Amino acid sequence: MTDRTTTAPPVLDVRDVTVRFAGLTALDGVSFTVTPGSVHALIGPNGAGKSTCFNVLSGLCRPAAGTVTLGGTELTRLAPHRIAALGVARTFQNIVTTHGTVADNLMLGRHALSRAGFAASALRLPGAVREQREHLARAREIAELTGLGGHFDSPVALLSYGDRKRVELARALCLEPRVLLLDEPVAGMNAAERARTAEVVGELRAELGLSIVLVEHDMGLVMRLADDVTVLDFGKPIAHGTPDEVRQDPEVLRAYLGTDATGEDAA
Numbered sequence: 001m002t003d004r005t006t007t008a009p010p011v012l013d014v015r016d017v018t019v020r021f022a023g024l025t026a027l028d029g030v031s032f033t034v035t036p037g038s039v040h041a042l043i044g045p046n047g048a049g050k051s052t053c054f055n056v057l058s059g060l061c062r063p064a065a066g067t068v069t070l071g072g073t074e075l076t077r078l079a080p081h082r083i084a085a086l087g088v089a090r091t092f093q094n095i096v097t098t099h100g101t102v103a104d105n106l107m108l109g110r111h112a113l114s115r116a117g118f119a120a121s122a123l124r125l126p127g128a129v130r131e132q133r134e135h136l137a138r139a140r141e142i143a144e145l146t147g148l149g150g151h152f153d154s155p156v157a158l159l160s161y162g163d164r165k166r167v168e169l170a171r172a173l174c175l176e177p178r179v180l181l182l183d184e185p186v187a188g189m190n191a192a193e194r195a196r197t198a199e200v201v202g203e204l205r206a207e208l209g210l211s212i213v214l215v216e217h218d219m220g221l222v223m224r225l226a227d228d229v230t231v232l233d234f235g236k237p238i239a240h241g242t243p244d245e246v247r248q249d250p251e252v253l254r255a256y257l258g259t260d261a262t263g264e265d266a267a
C-alpha cells in the first residue's frame with residue numbers, strides 16, 4: 001500500500017505567481033517556500049488572494065505567470081488529480097460532509113489509492129478484498145489521528161459541526177499527502193472545537209511529518225501553529241517571517257487595522 005509518510009516531504013516552492021480575473025489581479029508576483037515538515041500560514045484580509053493561491057497550488061486555477069514546484073517537479077500545468085497523486089491534498093473552506101458514515105467518507109478518500117479495478121472489487125476477488133481491508137484499517141487509524149476514532153461507524157449527519165469539519169480533514173489525509181493544504185480549518189467552530197482542531201493539526205504535523213499550508217482568519221491558531229507566515233494584501237505579498245515578526249510588521253498592521261507604522265489612523 002502507498003505510504004509516502006515515511007519520507008520527508010519535498011520542498012514546495014511558489015515563484016512569482018500571478019493570477020488575473022478579467023481586469024482584477026488576484027495574485028501579483030507571489031513567492032514563498034514551504035520548508036519540509038513545517039506549517040506555513042498564508043494570511044491576509046478578505047479578498048487578499050488566499051483562496052486563489054490554494055486554487056493554484058491544487059491545480060484548480062492556472063496562473064498567468066509563475067510556477068509552483070514540489071521537490072523540483074512543476075505542478076503549475078497539471079490537472080488537480082495529478083497534483084493530488086503527487087502528494088498534495090486540500091480541504092475546502094465551506095465543504096462539510098453530511099452523507100454516509102465517517103468510514104464511508106474516509107474510504108472515498110482512499111479510493112484514489114486503490115490498485116484493484118472496479119470489476120475485481122465488485123466480484124470480491126481475494127486480492128481486492130485484502131486491499132479493501134488494508135484501506136479500512138488505515139482509514140480507522142486516520143480517524144483516530146483526527147480525533148474521530150469513536151465515531152468511525154457513525155453517520156456524519158449526527159456529528160457536531162466541529163467533528164464534521166474534521167471528517168473533511170481526515171478525508172484529505174486518506175490520500176496519504178506529503179503536503180496538506182488547509183483552507184480555514186476552524187471556520188464556524190466554537191472555541192472548544194477550535195482548540196481541539198488546533199491540537200489535532202499539531203499532532204498530525206508531529207506524527208506524520210507533513211508540510212502544511214494553512215489559510216486561516218483565526219490569528220490565535222496561526223500564531224500557535226505556524227512556523228512561517230506569508231501575508232498577502234490585494235494579491236501582493238507584503239510580509240514574510242515568523243509569527244512574531246509579522247505580528248509587529250507595520251505593513252501588516254496597516255493592512256489589517258488601517259493604521260500606519262506609528263499606530264495613527266491611515267484613513
Ligand SMILES: Nc1ncnc2c1ncn2[C@@H]1O[C@H](COP(=O)(O)OP(=O)(O)OP(=O)(O)O)[C@@H](O)[C@H]1O
Binds near residue numbers: 046048049052053
Ligand atoms: N473566479 C473568480 N472570478 C473573478 N474574481 C475572482 C474569482 N475568484 C476570486 N476573485 C477575486 O479575487 C480576489 C481574491 O479572492 P480570494 O477569494 O482569493 O481572496 P481570499 O483572500 O481567499 O478572501 P477570503 O478571506 O474572503 O476568503 C477577490 O477580489 C475576489 O473577488
